[in-house]
Amino acid sequence: MQLSLLNQLRQENPVVLNISNFVTVQDVANGLNALGASPIMSEEINETKEMVHISDAVALNLGAFSEEQVKHIRKMGQEANRAFKPVVLDPVAVGAIDYRLQVAKELLDEIDVAVIRGNAGEIAALAGADWTSKGIDAGQGQGDLVEIAQQAAQKFHTIVLLSGADDIITDGKRVTIVHNGTPLFAAHVGSGDMLSSIVAAFCAVDPAGVYEATRVAATVFARIGELAVGDQSTMGPGTFTVNLLDQLQLAQLEQIKQNIKFEEA
Ligand SMILES: Nc1ncnc2c1ncn2[C@@H]1O[C@H](COP(=O)(O)OP(=O)(O)OP(=O)(O)O)[C@@H](O)[C@H]1O
Numbered sequence: 001m002q003l004s005l006l007n008q009l010r011q012e013n014p015v016v017l018n019i020s021n022f023v024t025v026q027d028v029a030n031g032l033n034a035l036g037a038s039p040i041m042s043e044e045i046n047e048t049k050e051m052v053h054i055s056d057a058v059a060l061n062l063g064a065f066s067e068e069q070v071k072h073i074r075k076m077g078q079e080a081n082r083a084f085k086p087v088v089l090d091p092v093a094v095g096a097i098d099y100r101l102q103v104a105k106e107l108l109d110e111i112d113v114a115v116i117r118g119n120a121g122e123i124a125a126l127a128g129a130d131w132t133s134k135g136i137d138a139g140q141g142q143g144d145l146v147e148i149a150q151q152a153a154q155k156f157h158t159i160v161l162l163s164g165a166d167d168i169i170t171d172g173k174r175v176t177i178v179h180n181g182t183p184l185f186a187a188h189v190g191s192g193d194m195l196s197s198i199v200a201a202f203c204a205v206d207p208a209g210v211y212e213a214t215r216v217a218a219t220v221f222a223r224i225g226e227l228a229v230g231d232q233s234t235m236g237p238g239t240f241t242v243n244l245l246d247q248l249q250l251a252q253l254e255q256i257k258q259n260i261k262f263e264e265a
């Protein structure tokens with residue numbers, strides 16, 4: 001795996017344009033900034049073209065959209081397609097709310113999305129698989145998550161990153177499973193949103209290799225979570241959040257490379 005993309009990202013400092021949600025906007029901005037990218041957020045549709053022009057990648061988060069924001073998201077995605085800037089979509093809670101699923105599918109029809117990053121419930125809903133989601137959380141189901149991720153990737157012609165205890169990255173055929181990470185990620189609302197924007201940052205560094213960029217992003221983020229926990233046996237989400245932000249900036253490639261656990265299929 002080309003983990004050295006992290007150093008390239010830190011050198012290039014790509015601008016990542018985000019449609020964020022009001023819950024996690026600061027996590028996303030500070031997470032990108034600490035890692036070595038340059039975040040910018042927008043809530044004004046009239047600046048879309050200029051915003052996309054100055055950006056290297058776009059992350060569209062469906063966490064708390066309104067009808068107005070959907071118009072903005074559509075325009076931003078289409079503008080990014082015209083400018084050949086990679087687009088990442090985070091389909092928050094589409095497994096729990098049918099209306100969200102419908103909007104997400106419409107956007108996927110209208111925008112050429114490079115990567116969909118969601119949890120099991122979200123990706124299962126997009127794939128049309130049997131699964132019970134719970135709000136923004138993954139929920140429960142019986143299906144094989146690798147197959148579900150592959151189905152979603154084939155259906156929408158994208159790379160899919162299905163995150164959770166294991167992260168599954170697939171283009172519909174190739175599969176990488178990353179075992180690194182910590183359950184404390186799930187105790188911090190916004191871990192997933194941070195990851196989606198970080199995927200966009202890696203895609204900006206290597207737009208020709210979205211699959212590689214996505215699996216590197218997942219691995220780097222998971223290892224940084226582990227470094228944030230360190231050898232402490234008890235840690236709560238408060239300290240984890242602070243340490244995560246620190247490690248996003250401080251963690252060096254050599255530390256990240258230690259103890260990588262992934263398999264390819
Ligand atoms: N139990 C776990 N063990 C290890 N890593 C985990 C676990 N749960 C989540 N993660 C990691 O947390 C990060 C966010 O993924 P997650 O699937 O929790 O996103 P999400 O459900 O969209 O989160 P949110 O919407 O609350 O921000 C990923 O890097 C994932 O690998």
Ligand SMILES: Cc1ncsc1CCO
Pocket residue numbers: 021023024063064092136189190193
């Ligand atoms: C809690 C929550 N509600 C809508 S978005 C969000 C943050 C996770 O994306």
Ligand SMILES: [Mg+2]
Pocket residue numbers: 092093119136192193
């Ligand atoms: Mg999420």
